[in-house]
Amino acid sequence: MEYKEFCEQLIELVGGKENIQSVTNCMTRLRFKLKDRDAAKTEEIKELTDVIDVVSNEVAYQVIIGTQVQEIRPEMNQILGLTGENKQSETGEKEKFVTMALRVLSESMGPILIPIMAAGLLAGILSLISLTGLVSAEDSTYMILDSIRQAVFFFLPVLIAISFARNLDVNEYLAVTIALTLLSETINGVKGLDFLGLKLPETTYSNSFFPIILSIIFMKYVGKVLEKVMPKALQYFFNPVLILIITLPITLILFGPLGTYIGEGLNFVFDFVGNTFGSWSVVMLYAALQPFLITIGAGNFIIPIFMNSYATLGYDPVFTVAWIISDIAVCGAVLGYFFRSKDQKQKQLFATTAFSAFMGVTEPAIYGVFVKYRRPYLAVIIGGGLGGLFAGLMKVIGYAPVSLFGLASFIGQNNYKNFYMMIVAVIIGFVGAGIAAFILGIPDDEKVKGKSAVSVETNEEAVTKLLVKAPVKGKNVVLSNVNDKAFASSALGKGLGIEPEEDLIHAPVNGEVVSLFPTSHAIGIKTEYGVEILIHIGINTVELEGKYFESFVKQGDQVAVGDPILRADMAGIRSEGYDPVVITVITNTADYLDVLPSNDSSLSSQEDCLTVVV
Incomplete structure (x- = not known):
């Protein structure tokens, strides 16, 4: 039971055994069918050592792990008391036919x-x-x-x-x-x-x-x-x-x-598309866009199509060719970043994910690099698209569903031209994506921190999230436990409270000061992406009429993450009998898919405290 501890942690974080209806796996991920997805602690799951990312859509709650999922799945079955493939339990909840x-x-x-x-x-x-x-x-x-x-x-x-x-x-x-x-x-x-x-x-x-x-x-x-x-x-x-x-x-x-x-x-x-637009168009598009499909967990839906081709035609004219070119383009894109980067930590990430992609497992590269830096998607569109275009025009076909190491199968029955053209297409995809990634470059860390593109809980598409830093060090307080009905009911927006352990309040995001109360007990900041954040210091502290408060900014100022914006004498506020809890809420919560507060019991200044799912 090499992964026993990991399995037990994961089971607990998805809501416990009682919340799991079924567990299956593919090559790189565990697919959970959960009774209540809200019970799953997605952000904590992402922090587990063996987890690359989490994707949730209409099909399943998917925990991306890597190829070791083949070893993890049997251990999880044993802990859950399942034998072989588990059966879906009856919950009384009717699953939609299309979803099922x-x-x-x-x-x-x-x-x-x-x-x-x-x-x-x-x-x-x-x-x-x-x-x-x-x-x-x-x-x-x-x-x-x-x-x-x-x-x-x-x-x-x-x-x-x-x-x-x-x-x-x-x-x-x-x-x-x-x-x-x-x-x-x-x-x-x-x-x-x-x-x-x-x-x-x-x-x-x-x-x-x-x-x-x-x-x-x-x-x-x-x-x-x-x-x-x-x-x-x-x-x-x-x-x-x-x-x-x-x-x-x-x-x-x-x-x-x-x-x-x-x-x-x-x-x-496919004959109609091939005769109307050219089969090359489908090969090109899939080779260019496969990383997007993997990001949203839709990579498996082509399986019936290419399996039907093998069963009825004896070969696959589209997808086997396209996915090999796309996989090697992912490898090339990450390798381009490897040669571009001067940071040793980054280079290590790029090297390991490039090797994984070369072996045919692209999820570590996609979830570890692509969703963070975004530009590699464009690199694969260029490199993979060019390779797919060449293969399509040369009418390359796959005789067996293989990875890069099965290229020899493209010979088929002495079809050497098919084999040679596939090798050329693979080289085009690899080199094209590598050069494109090198030229496009790596976004600055500060820009990446300001807006991280990741795959989150959606039905159809990948979206972005904005990470909001804690404005002050202190104990995390669930918003519903704050002693103010307007905030506790989330009427002013979702967020959290912090029992402060210091006096200085820092900017939690990059943005503009759009409002500052004359008493300096509350401040509003709007990011360039439209997220509106209200920081409110204390309960009913407006009655202090500015006593114990000092502001370092004015309305209209631009602030960066970590800039000191306010000072509040917390001891003085307490001495007057007021609760100094620092409340941070997203006032335009309704404009976004969700606002997720941190589950950490305590927060340090500039640690992520809120995640706004855009």
């Missing part, structure tokens, strides 16, 4: 990528071995190893049945039985079949995975109906066989043709 569909699709497709990528990488290795002449394609050793790749793609419906059954709470063994039946010699691709006199269309189930997905969904509802109508004493004996004999004919009659039409429809869309 996106979640199940995303969570089910992720695990399937592992054997598919392994098969793709094996195909690349075999191509290299064959190219060197050490082993020919007719050699039995080659054929035995290649049978792994063939098996993965032929039995893909079985893998899909397992993954979807786990996520939909369907019996996995019944799901696999249906999948294997569809792939049997008596059904798969056989002409002239009929069921009870009804002619069945010829369907090659090994070349399409949509029928099995529809079949598993249908199986779930058949099981629910049988549980209601079948006496409990008979369910164990009769429900499994009834589920099979109901699901199989419906799949053969309805889902087989329907799934085939869906697959053909996707192919038609």
